[in-house]
Amino acid sequence: MKKALCTILAGAMAVSLLAGCGGGGADSGKGEGGAAGGSQVINIGINTDVSSLDPHNHNDTASAYATRHIYSNLVRLTDNNEFVGDLAEKWEFVDDVTVEFTLKEGVKFHDGSTLTAEDVKYSLESQKESPKVGHLVSMVDSVEVKDDTHFVIHMNTPSNALISSLNHSGCAIFSKAHVEKLLAEGKKIEDEPMGTGPYKFENWTPGASFTLVKNPDYFDSQRMAQNDKLVFKVISEDSARTIALENGELDLLIDVPFTDAGKIRDNDKLALDEYVSTHVDYFTVNETKPPFDNVKVRQALSHAINKEDVVIAAINGEGKAFDNYIGEAAIGYYDVVTKYDYDVEKAKALLEEAGYGDGFTFNCYVSNAKRANSATVIQANLAELGITMNIEQMEASTFYEKTGNSEHDSCIAGWVANAEPDNTYRPLFTSGNAGAGGNRSFYMNPEVDKLVDDAAVNSDKAAVQKDYETVLKTLSEDAVWVPLFAQTGLIARNADLQGVNPSPIQMHDFYSVHY
């Protein structure tokens, strides 16, 4: 009995040891990079893991870092906020609902096969079935293939969002033959991701890292990878991420903790790149609840909040106080809003006028520590007017549900505008999206609804601009939000690393990064 037991226990230990030695060997990516030349491996620190390597099965930034480099889209956005062809050579609107596309010739997938219009048709039509990114192409009715390099997109309604949507990572173009082969073998797209992008997929260790290697046959010589390998390392703990950059385990850090920005600036061996992002944080009230249905009260709040203090408390000064409703770098930004200065006396006068000179009490929901810090400043500012604001911090999922159900009096939220202005204006300010759709102010103005609808389908660019300008003016006159700050985008790197080209909408490309 004793012997048998000893054998079992020894066996169990051996198994544990073997299991221990077996894990984690899959990933490589040691920092071979450096000024010395040779193979350039760029280690990039990110704070969340990839959720999926299938562009149709995710809609998050971390996964897009992987899929944007593996796959290509029909169009891409330049630094000047212009849409240019990526896989598409050119396109032309035949009428409001018909667009003719011509593909670049000789574009090769990573397996050597040639891209054809059939691949595009297959990709866009299967995307329509995806609950995660199908909505991006909801305006696409069908894709008609003319020949290998020509196809026509028929839309079910006129839409200005088509071209910008085609730039979204969800609209990546697959190889039809490859996907059909995978599905026939009972595999999924993410088991063997393969596209026409500047990098080929090498491996992914969930929770730890993913590795991409240069595609030497990439079709766009202007955008050919200038490094050999990108290793994205997931480090969720803020201080650990900065330390990994300081001790050379990382070459580049995307999600720079605000509190460490100063330390990185002071380090000679490191550099901190700042860029204008489209990230805006805002405080908003629920307009279905009195006294917030009164525009004078909302204007009083706008004058009462000291945004400069909020910038310091929430993001350690890494941004600027902001008055607009959409980020400066975003398409659809116009500097036309009414600005409310920090003026306590004016705020008091407005409150008196509205009949709330004695103040009132309300709650403010927030979903993370940064926004709780903003709320604390606002709480102190409002106390000067005799207003009591109770802060309630909760998990993001709870926050979405409660604010979606109109349980809040006010809340603090944020927004990162993407390449399509309709994706900002529609969810945040139209009646149809009040609540869970994103309009947590419950602002309902038929005039704004109409302008947003018109801007989405009007092919006259000047008219679209006028629509959006009117929307912005109306929003600010109605004091729908108190925009708090525009957050500065930060990327930290080894001082010798070059070619970092941040994207205001956080869809960074890393092909140009090199020592």
Add this chain to the structure above:
Amino acid sequence: MHKYVIKRLIMLIPVVIGVSFLVFFIMSLAPGDTARTILGEDAPIEAIEALNEELGLNDPVLIRYGRYMMGLAHGDLGTSYKSGRSVFTEVMSRFPDTLKLAFWGMLFAVVLSIPIGIISATRQYSLIDSVSMVFALLGVATPNFWLGLMLIIGFSLHLRWFPSGGSEGWKALVLPVITLGTGCMANITRTTRSSMLEVIRQDYIRTAKAKGVNSRNVIYKHALKNALIPVVTVIGLQFGSLLGGAVLTEAVFSWPGVGTFLVNSIKAKDTPAVLGCVIIFSICFSIVNLCVDILYAYIDPRIKSKYK
């Protein structure tokens, strides 16, 4: 003995049913919209509705639970809402790393703490006893994440001996093992000491000494074996809980273990992933407990006779 083991293994079935029932209903009571959490703040409402429909989240809780249990009865832990991959694959891709950390962390703790506990007990109130008890107290009181960060600053940032995170190679294992082992070590040292103190005051130890058995044999053959029962219990419990993932240590060292996966799944309201993790943990925990019980029999023949 065999019958006992088989009975205990069969007992796993009600444990799994109970655990899955509790977790499923707690998850369904928690506020928050799963699709909104997965798709993010900027997803349009049609996309949210489409995803909730596809995941079957519009069905009543009991129907969803029934569906889950049907799958479980066929050995299917379900599909993660967030990644769309099999939960079993997701957990098992991380489990070797969790096992590796738990095993070496425990080994580090056991190898150091049992001798220290014995020395402290045999030389009660000596300098070495006081010093080791102060360290044990500090070990229990030191938060894991703080110790982890201090080790990273010292050994990774300044001395550059070990990497600050990741799980590649033995070097990456050193700092997390020390971090995790320190807390466990403190507990085991204190338990060993108090258990030994109790045993060495027993009559049979005095008899052994009186008969002239040398003190080394008295301690290691007579006293230690009798003092080990509570120590083995503590080790078993701690090892069992470590298999559930050491969330803070994993976070500080970017260790790709099950703990982080579980926490992220809870945040995402990914019920199948949470359930899968908890079911696998509860099975592991029960098996470790069973091993501990079997070890009792090996350590103490009186217990073995009861199993018959």
